[in-house]
Amino acid sequence: MDTDAPADVQAQIIAVTPDPDDQSKLLNNKPLVHHEFTFPPFPAVPEGVVIIPFALFKERGISIEAGPDGDEVDSLGIATVPMSKRHSNDECKTKATKRKGEWDSKGRKKKKKASNENGGEPPKWWEVWEDGELTRYGTSHNPGLLSQRQKLVLNTSGKRQLRRFLGVSDTVRQESATQKKKRQKIFGPDSDIDSSDDEVNSGHEEDAPANDNTAQEPVDASGGIVNIPSEAGETGILDATVLLIEKTIRQNEEKVYAFFDDPDKTFKTFMSSYGRRIGLYWSDENLDIIPRLLRFFVNFVLRSNALPEIDRELKKTLPLFKIALQEMPASATLSRSIPDRFSRACRSSWGKKTESFYFGSEDWPAAADPPVSSDAADGTAGQAEVDADSANKGAGGWGAWGENPSATEGDNSNPWGGTVGWANDVINDDVEEPDNTMWRAVEENLISLLGPTTFLLTHKAGVVERSMRMIKAIHPPGPNIPLDIVQGSFSLESTAVELQLERRFTMVVLGTMEDGWDGGEYPVYSRPEILSTSDGAVIINADSPLPDTLPGATPPHNPLTDNITLLVDKDAPYLKDMHVGMGLGGTWVQIARDVLPKKKKGKKLKPAPSIWYVSELNIVIPSFWTISEAIYSK
Structure with a gap:
């Protein structure tokens, strides 16, 4: 050549x-x-x-x-x-x-095979899709002759969850007249039908009965037949399915309008609050697949010119999927990685500062089995009989554990055949206890993590706050701190210990979230809350006077306005998964000064820095979190 x-x-x-x-x-x-x-x-x-x-x-x-x-x-x-053309002697000889x-x-x-660092593994599914993307187009149609809903139906075929979210899936199964007669013949005239959200009907809005008056009537709590008085005073019977169909049609129309009005907001809602509420977030595969599929979908619609009226708005959504591809999988990684080693070590040293939630009461009745007859206890082939009278006696009205209803006061015999409750010859004391270590959180030690340090002597656990906070900035460790100051590990100066921490840890600045960020779905984290385990000055009302503090002490904390700085190990692998704008919901514990620094001549003492560790992390949200509106409630 x-x-x-x-x-x-x-x-x-x-x-x-x-x-x-x-x-x-x-x-x-x-x-x-x-x-x-x-x-x-x-x-x-x-x-x-x-x-x-x-x-x-x-x-x-x-x-x-x-x-x-x-x-x-x-x-x-x-x-x-x-x-451009292949010849018989075209071979690579180099x-x-x-x-x-x-x-x-x-x-x-x-066909191209992706060469990656996995050592010759087959290409990923999205790599295969990328190769053939330019050859995929939508069904040919005249956009001027189709409604907005019909366009979405054509371009979302096979995407069940997305179609349901966008309101282009008829998810109510209609009952034919023959099916209704059979049901009423077998189960009676007041029997209910089973409406499934997973079945798609071929009907559209035109097929559904339109009745503006009955559409506003309430549905019976049982979901069955509803009695509605007519204008003539007579009682009419209306099948609840008709009301459900009309309600679904109205909601679907609102969803379609919402998508065409603001596609960016619609996709943000689907990948954040809506996706979390319906369970899409509880699978690692979903967190990686969803943004890729949506990006393919938008590119497909743009390439097919299927929705020309919102072309510009759809193009603006493409950067969103790139962000989602980073932050959605990162939310699962952070949830598994935090609290980290340092936070667990602080929790091990100062105790657990979180408040537990108890479902039930302390006077919960003790577990008990119904008493059995004596012949059954003796091993005969009789059937255990329940004594109705004695069943109401004992703890909690269930009868005492192992109680013998036939035994007299002077009878010391045990109905279970052993000396104490269960028969001794049945229990094997040599049974090995199950290994439950995999379910326990690994406890850390500050000495093994920090080395010889006076950290526990100069600092203590302070304010305890439970809230949702947003990542505002990530600062790497300060490299310019003099080593002679940092190496003073045995110094009782709190400032020297804080310099040691500043050189050892990455500082993650967490800001406050706006009120109503959750739309009422996560009331525990809707507003910052100071727990009863807290120890330190807190500003509850901005108009109230500031609490008195000593010079050099940790200043009062305002949970509504103040930032907090989370200490994170600089070598933690999950640091790359922390992105500015993401939200972290958990319990934060302040690291307060227990020993005040000595005042130097001619210099004022600086207030203590706001450094914190995390006691528990329960929710991680992406930076594009958007509240799910009422039309997506079901």
């Missing part, structure tokens, strides 16, 4: 209008055809170009060794260009890796 010829030279054919007076330009009464490069005259040599005479030209072959990027190159290092094996034995181009 010759690579010395100019690559950018393209021959152009120019038709010249003949001059009737110049017969030299006519050949058989037809105009002569001139090419762009017709010599003579020869064009001037461009500046900086050296023309090699043919006598001095040397043919350059293809180099056996590949180029720096694995390309096939000639002896001058110029990359070769593959031919060490090039990029285009080696592109063709099969029949001259067809092979």
Whole structure:
């Protein structure tokens, strides 16, 4: 293959209008055809170009060794260009890796296989999809003849969850007249039907009964038949299915309008509050797949020109999926990784500061089995009988554990055949206890983590706050702190210990969230709350006077306005999953000064920094969190 010829030279054919007076330009009464490069005259040599005479030209072959990027190159290092058509002798005879094996034995181009760091594993599904994306288009239709809903139906085929969310899936199963007669014959006239959200009906809004008056009537709590008085005073019977169909149609119309009004907000809702509420967040695969699928869907719609009226708005959503692809999987990683080693070590040293939730009461009745007859206890083949009278006696009205209803006050015999409750010969004391260590949180030690330090002598646990906070900034450890100050590990100066922590940990600044961020779905984290285990000055009302504090002490904390700085190990692998704007909901514990620093002559004491650790983390949300509206409630 010759690579010395100019690559950018393209021959152009120019038709010249003949001059009737110049017969030299006519050949058989037809105009002569001139090419762009017709010599003579020869064009001037461009500046900086050296023309090699043919006598001095040397043919350059293809180099056996590949180029720096694995390309096939000639002896001058110029990359070769593959031919557009396959020939029988087109084989790669060099060490090039990029285009080696592109063709099969029949001259067809092979499908690309992704080469990644996993060592020859098959390509991921999204890599396979990427290769064929440009060949996929939607069904041909005239956009002017279709409604907005019909366009969405055509372009969301096979995407059940997305169709339901966008309101283009008829999710109510209608009952035919024959089915209704059979149901009423078997179960009675007041029997209910089973409406399934997973079945799709082929009907549309036009097929559903339209009755504005009955659509506003309440549905019976049982979900069955509803009695509605008519205008004439008579009682009419209306099947609850009709009301459900009409309600679903109205909600679906509102969902379609919401999507066309603001696609960006719709996708944010689907990938945040709505996706979390319906359970899409509880699978790691979903967190990675959902943003990829939505990106493919939007590109497909744009490429097919299916929704030209919102083309510009759809293009604006593409950067959102890139962010979601980072933050949605990161939410699962952070939930599993936090509290980290340092936070667990602080919790082990200062105790658990969170408040537990108890479901039930302390006087919950003790568990008890119904008493059995004596012949059953003796091992006879009789059936255990329940004594109804004695069943109401004992703890909690259930009867005492192992109580013998037939035994008299002086009878010390045990109805269970043993000396204490269960028979001794049944219990095997050598049974190995199950290993439950995998369910326990690994406890850490501050000494093993920080080395010899006076951290526990100079600091203590302070304010305890339960809230949702947003990542505002991430600051790496300070490298410019003098080592002689940091290495003073045995110093009882709180400032020296804090410098040691500043050099050892990454500082993650957490800001406050706006009121109503959750839409009422997470009341525990709707507003910051100071727990009863807290120890420190707190500002409850901004208008109230500030509490008195000593110079150099930890200042009062305002949970509504103040930032907190979370200490995170600088080598923690999950640091890359922390993105500015993401929300973390948990219990935060302040690291307060227990020993005040000494005042130096002529200098004022600076207030203590706001450093915290996390006691527990219960919820992680992405930066694009959007409240789910009422139309997506079901």
